[in-house]
Amino acid sequence: MPITRDDLERVLLLARLSLPADEEARLVQELGEVLAYVEKLDRLATDDVPPMTHVVDIGASLRDDVVSNRPDTDALMANAPAREDGFFRVPKIIE
């Protein structure tokens, strides 16, 4: 199925992305080509094929519920674009 400009707008909102108008037109075309290419999968009958969940089945990996990392707030927050008193500073969410 061909992708439309509306599809792209919907996806851009979901992905929290935006594109300049001229790039949107190009992307609609490029994505259309990629989607047309992946349509070849429809030629395969897969009703009775289980989807792959793990390539190497090792079961669930569990460990005891104990703290294994040392708290080092300063080091962990050192890359924050904005911070204050051990908190991340972010734009206001509620008006």
Add this chain to the structure above:
Amino acid sequence: MSLATLTIHELSQKLRQREVSAEEITRDVLGRIESTEGTIHSFITVLREPALEAAKAADERFHREPDPNPLLGIPLAVKDNVITRGIRTTAGSKILDDFLPPYDATVSAKLRAAGAVIIGKTNMDEFAMGSSAENSAFFPTRNPWDTARVPGGSSGGSAAAVAADQCAGALGTDTGGSIRQPAACCGIVGLKPTYGRVSRFGIIAFASSMDQVGPLTKDVTDCALLLEAIAGHDPSDSTSVDRPVPRYSEMLAGGVQGFRVGIPKEYFISGVQPEVERAVGAAIRVFQDHGAIIEEISLPHTEYAVAAYYIVATAEASSNLARYDGMRYGYRARGRDLTETYTLTRAQAFGAEVKRRIILGTYVLSAGYYDAYYLKAQKVRTLIRRDFDEAFSRCDILLTPTAPTTAFRLGEKIKEPLQMYLSDVFTIPANLAGLPALSVPCGFDAAGLPVGLQLIGRHFEESKLLRAAYAYEQATRWGALRPVLESA
């Protein structure tokens, strides 16, 4: 002869015999980087001072340790999506331009514990999305064999650095061929281990069900040594597998007498450069001459692999890259409200290919499309895995070209995403099935560009791949040829 041209095992021997010091080696390699980096552009960050300090520390360890690790004092490069404590790590993206990791990836910690000298962080396609290193947000890397051509990708910086003797060996990551294809393009050895063999803790995630870390090296012996150093179970990565790590470097001899080598006919298709086909054909005869049993086999779902891969990989990428929201680390733009802040942050700091893949991944996962795309692709993945199970019931290893062509020109495919994706047509199936696969040099085309031979093995049978590649390397020595570089 310059120390920089030597392999890891050659350098290690010289260090043990006290013929040279780690500091001399590191200085020589830094000198090589200085004289060639203006031409090749392998590194996003060169770690001159930290490397010299690590080399001096290694020299002190040589005095204390009677049986030093083979990586002690060896200068290695690390791809820039492998996090390194306190050392800038960008994943080739503007969104992580000034990111200083607060901890080490498990593989970084293992290299440091072994006493390796981390000489720099290598250039790559942004978030490992690409096959040419042209999608780096910083600059493209050049192929040391012909600087008008790409080194392959996404681990293009690591491959070029090894080929240009800017390091003794390097780490890369491989999600759809990102170690093997650049290794082929640059005439070196590259191995993608079995999914779960090497810890992914601290690897900046692209497609988590396929990402693996692996070595890029000047020969097969080095590849075994480096794999030995990074493999093993890690409680911090729930997909890493708790199995003993074999001493790969001690299992190289023995040859391929009686090895059942499968040649999948679907890998010898139109569109493969004739010189690549000829070089791989000659390699098949070398295996035959050394006692291997050659058998044509079929992997019937091969032609569906790229399509399944681009659904699964983009879906996982769109989810993994949702974390780049400008709040806790990385670039942040200023918007009027939260949604606009997120949107501008991501729109300004992600490159074109990353956006393209996030958009495709978000689309295939979105309501109403999930079954048609993602579920379908995961089912096709099962079919591809079954093809391999069937082949490995009869064969020890499979032999194919690594890539359909030798290194292409800069700019040649960057405007055609689908053409770029098809450079990974022979490497992607091993990622979809979680299998180990390596690329070893097998000749040159008429333009003097290296050709790569791919060997694919059963899960956790890296030792068999390395043994076959070693036998081939000893018989041919293609990998001993190095590019001639004019100093910049």
